[in-house]
Amino acid sequence: MVEWLAFYNDWAVIVIMMAGFYIMIARYNLVKKIIGLSIFQTGIFYFYVGLGKVDNGTAPIFLEPKVIDESAANVASGIAEQTILYSNPLPHVLILTAIVVGVATMALGLALIVRIYEKYGSIEEDDIQAIDSQFICQLDDKK
Amino acid sequence: MFFNNHFSVLLVVLPLMAAPICVILRSSKASWLVALISNLVIVLLSLSLLSHVINGNVVRYELGGWAAPTGIEYYIDGINAILISVVSIISLATLVYSKQSIRKEIAQPRHYLFYAGWLLCLTGLLGILITGDAFNVFVFLEISSLSMYMLIALGRERRQALVAAFRYLILGSIGASFILLGIGFLYAATGTLNMSDIAERLPLVNGSRTVIVGFSFITIGLLIKTAMFPVFSWLPNAYQFAPSAVSSFLAGTATKVSLYIFLRFFYHVFGTDYSFGNLLLGNILLPLAVVGFFVMSVVAVFQTDIRRVLAYSSIAQIGYIFAAISMATEQGLTAGIIHIINHAFIKTALFISVGCILYRYGTANINQLGGIMKSMPWTCAAFIIAGLSLIGVPLTAGFVSKWYLISAAIDSGWWLIAAMILMSSLMAIIYIGRIVEVFCFKNSEAEGVAKVKEAPFSMLLPLWFLIIVSVYTGINGDVVVDLAKFSATQLLDNLPGLNNPVGNPL
Amino acid sequence: MLKRNVQQRHRVVQVITKFLIPMILLFAFYVQFHGDFGAGGGFQAGVIFASVFILHGLIFGEARTRLVLTPNALRILMSLGLLLYAGTGVVSLFLGGNYLDYSVLLSDPISGQHWGIFSVELGVGITVAAVMVSLFYCFSSKRNFVGHISHPISESELDSDG
Numbered sequence: 121m122v123e124w125l126a127f128y129n130d131w132a133v134i135v136i137m138m139a140g141f142y143i144m145i146a147r148y149n150l151v152k153k154i155i156g157l158s159i160f161q162t163g164i165f166y167f168y169v170g171l172g173k174v175d176n177g178t179a180p181i182f183l184e185p186k187v188i189d190e191s192a193a194n195v196a197s198g199i200a201e202q203t204i205l206y207s208n209p210l211p212h213v214l215i216l217t218a219i220v221v222g223v224a225t226m227a228l229g230l231a232l233i234v235r236i237y238e239k240y241g242s243i244e245e246d247d248i249q250a251i252d253s254q255f256i257c258q259l260d261d262k263k
Numbered sequence: 264m265f266f267n268n269h270f271s272v273l274l275v276v277l278p279l280m281a282a283p284i285c286v287i288l289r290s291s292k293a294s295w296l297v298a299l300i301s302n303l304v305i306v307l308l309s310l311s312l313l314s315h316v317i318n319g320n321v322v323r324y325e326l327g328g329w330a331a332p333t334g335i336e337y338y339i340d341g342i343n344a345i346l347i348s349v350v351s352i353i354s355l356a357t358l359v360y361s362k363q364s365i366r367k368e369i370a371q372p373r374h375y376l377f378y379a380g381w382l383l384c385l386t387g388l389l390g391i392l393i394t395g396d397a398f399n400v401f402v403f404l405e406i407s408s409l410s411m412y413m414l415i416a417l418g419r420e421r422r423q424a425l426v427a428a429f430r431y432l433i434l435g436s437i438g439a440s441f442i443l444l445g446i447g448f449l450y451a452a453t454g455t456l457n458m459s460d461i462a463e464r465l466p467l468v469n470g471s472r473t474v475i476v477g478f479s480f481i482t483i484g485l486l487i488k489t490a491m492f493p494v495f496s497w498l499p500n501a502y503q504f505a506p507s508a509v510s511s512f513l514a515g516t517a518t519k520v521s522l523y524i525f526l527r528f529f530y531h532v533f534g535t536d537y538s539f540g541n542l543l544l545g546n547i548l549l550p551l552a553v554v555g556f557f558v559m560s561v562v563a564v565f566q567t568d569i570r571r572v573l574a575y576s577s578i579a580q581i582g583y584i585f586a587a588i589s590m591a592t593e594q595g596l597t598a599g600i601i602h603i604i605n606h607a608f609i610k611t612a613l614f615i616s617v618g619c620i621l622y623r624y625g626t627a628n629i630n631q632l633g634g635i636m637k638s639m640p641w642t643c644a645a646f647i648i649a650g651l652s653l654i655g656v657p658l659t660a661g662f663v664s665k666w667y668l669i670s671a672a673i674d675s676g677w678w679l680i681a682a683m684i685l686m687s688s689l690m691a692i693i694y695i696g697r698i699v700e701v702f703c704f705k706n707s708e709a710e711g712v713a714k715v716k717e718a719p720f721s722m723l724l725p726l727w728f729l730i731i732v733s734v735y736t737g738i739n740g741d742v743v744v745d746l747a748k749f750s751a752t753q754l755l756d757n758l759p760g761l762n763n764p765v766g767n768p769l
Numbered sequence: 770m771l772k773r774n775v776q777q778r779h780r781v782v783q784v785i786t787k788f789l790i791p792m793i794l795l796f797a798f799y800v801q802f803h804g805d806f807g808a809g810g811g812f813q814a815g816v817i818f819a820s821v822f823i824l825h826g827l828i829f830g831e832a833r834t835r836l837v838l839t840p841n842a843l844r845i846l847m848s849l850g851l852l853l854y855a856g857t858g859v860v861s862l863f864l865g866g867n868y869l870d871y872s873v874l875l876s877d878p879i880s881g882q883h884w885g886i887f888s889v890e891l892g893v894g895i896t897v898a899a900v901m902v903s904l905f906y907c908f909s910s911k912r913n914f915v916g917h918i919s920h921p922i923s924e925s926e927l928d929s930d931g
Contacts, residue, residue, distance in 0.1 A: 141437075144433065144437070150429065153433055157433060157436055157437070160437070160440060161436070161440055164440055164443055164444050167444065167447055168447055171447060171450065171451055181807065211450070214398050214456075216812065217398075218401070218443060220812065221402065221405045224405075224409055225405070225409065225432065225436050227904055228409055228412055228413065228432065229429065229432050229433075230908070231907060231908075232412075232416055232425055232428055232429045232432065233429070235421075235425050236422075236425045236426060236429065239421065239422045239425065240422065248426055252423060252426070269862055269867075269868070272858075272862075272867070272868040276855055276858060276859065276868065279851075279855050280851075280852060280855045280856070280859070282851075283848030283849070283852050284848070284852070286844060286847070287845055289844075324867065324868075325867055326867060326868055326869055327867060327868070327870050327871070328866055328867045328870035328872060
């Protein structure tokens with residue numbers, strides 16, 4: 121049990137991702153689909169953030185090392201200064217890029233939804249499909 | 264040919280810089296010219312790159328001067344160089360074609376957006392092909408996909424195009440997110456993002472569950488992106504409703520580039536032994552591929568819109584390619600690469616010819632296009648030649664790839680698969696034959712067919728260029744076959760890693 | 770009529786906004802140009818910079834903001850930002866380094882790195898700010914002019930600096 125709980129960040133990622141995935145599959149409203157996609161991607165962002173975190177590590181901004189022991193022997197061997205533990209910045213930088221991509225995807229999706237609403241007067245997938253199939257029936261009738 | 268190491272990065276930078284110039288210029292003609300010139304330069308650069316790589320060199324370019332595992336590295340060997348040339352040539356041909364075609368499909372004030380989006384898409388596709396960094400693959404994949412969604416949404420049947428683009432956006436983003444997650448797991452397991460470096464470090468963590476999870480996520484994401492059989496639903500609508508220039512470009516390049524990522528990851532990064540030996544990827548892919556090409560060929564027979572026929576046939580062709588590469592033998596891989604190249608040219612030519620018909624008749628519905636052979640002989644002739652090539656009639660490019668495909672299947676002892684491939688080719692005869700019959704022999708229903716003129720020269724030129732390329736590679740098949748064999752052996756030889764670069768024999 | 774009502778009702782908010790705008794702008798510049806010494810950089814600064822215009826649009830009405838920053842200017846700004854980014858790399862190519870190798874930009878590699886990242890981040894900042902404001906225009910104008918075609922440029926541009 122405790123062993124399972126130790127991976128709490130991974131469990132959170134799984135829950136968030138699957139919640140988003142479920143919304144995408146189960147909801148027919150296009151805006152909700154985009155929200156689902158956004159939540160799904162957020163889960164992945166959390167995964168990367170968790171990946172880079174080092175226990176007790178600080179933000180990776182350069183700090184002046186504190187001198188803890190000035191005895192000559194320690195200075196010579198290079199352990200006079202306290203080591204500073206940083207978190208791994210690379211996954212965070214990667215996910216910054218992915219967040220920008222996610223924002224772009226969401227903006228594009230919403231722009232498409234606005235246009236779809238203008239053309240169809242609805243953003244429910246059922247309605248859109250009904251309108252489309254009606255349109256095709258009319259075409260067939262014309263022939 | 265003159266070659267400089269910086270050519271590799273220019274391939275990405277040129278279209279990236281040409282896109283904002285198009286946006287600043289804002290005029291339709293000027294942005295077309297900018298796009299055309301930059302694309303022409305890209306074709307020259309890519310051919311120079313190909314001639315350099317084909318001598319056994321591997322191009323490695325360190326971005327920003329940072330050495331490889333730390334910095335981002337561009338990595339080009341046989342398979343990339345070939346596909347870079349294919350993508351840039353197809354882009355050039357469709358760009359020439361697009362000038363006339365979008366005049367009827369997209370409102371004049373939006374033309375510059377079309378070209379800017381096109382150049383960004385090209386940036387993304389070339390970037391995927393060039394980069395040697397796993398995360399960069401994701402970024403470029405999203406650049407190309409996002410601009411592709413935008414291009415599809417510009418389609419002439421605006422309403423359906425918007426919905427098609429939206430569906431593609433949802434599915435494509437899920438696919439890309441899975442790939443991102445998979446890359447994250449790989450990074451967690453190996454601590455590096457450089458693909459050659461991952462390939463080197465993976466054996467050290469062999470059998471780790473993290474790697475298997477990453478492997479599965481990347482597989483599923485790529486299957487969605489390539490429109491493999493069970494997860495293809497975004498493709499037919501996208502191909503049908505996009506502007507015809509975009510669907511030609513999309514059909515020739517987007518899925519092929521995703522296939523390249525597949526090859527790169529499963530043959531190079533994970534290694535053939537790991538993905539096809541330990542994890543039995545072939546056992547999953549092969550049944551899907553076979554069902555895919557068979558079922559999709561049947562579905563294609565019953566479509567009334569020519570673009571939809573071609574779209575389903577595209578999914579079937581992707582099935583062939585997957586069947587070939589899941590054999591995990593040198594012959595299979597060679598056959599797969601040959602088919603990737605040939606199919607890219609053939610499908611683009613087919614979509615361009617349908618675009619020409621659309622330009623003059625305004626419809627691609629097969630029932631309304633009786634007897635158009637009389638009014639548009641050149642377009643229809645091109646369609647027929649490309650169609651024969653799709654079926655795999657001798658003396659066409661399609662024959663070469665089918666030949667290698669079937670002989671690879673027989674070499675692996677898979678007689679049933681070979682028979683299925685032949686059966687599905689028969690299906691291709693039906694769906695292409697049906698269209699050709701309408702074109703040539705059916706009497707025209709629509710009035711005024713005789714008045715319709717042949718498509719403009721600037722549209723026929725790229726069409727016949729592609730046809731001539733595909734016929735030439737059909738008659739003199741060695742060109743493509745040698746290239747494919749070379750890159751297949753390079754991929755299978757478990758490429759040299761960082762510590763023993765090529766040209767430095769140990 | 771609507772305009773006058775809005776102005777009467779939100780007088781306090783408007784005055785405070787006028788005080789806030791220069792400070793937010795200053796903060797955006799701080800984040801932009803202090804990025805290489807502390808936390809910050811083009812992305813964040815661009816968004817903060819754009820938030821000023823979005824705030825202005827929300828309080829004073831989008832039509833007035835369009836007069837301050839026209840969509841045409843945005844179109845050119847976002848292109849120029851991207852060109853500045855890619856152009857820095859090309860300059861380093863011409864100076865004999867690899868693409869985006871800032872060390873060759875100046876005779877001293879360290880100040881070369883400094884100015885290289887400075888100009889790249891400036892390009893990113895300009896593009897992000899322009900894209901954010903144009904996204905705001907794109908969505909906010911929809912309610913007033915249904916059927917008005919706005920530029921879908923923002924979407925295709927946004928990903929290009931990702």
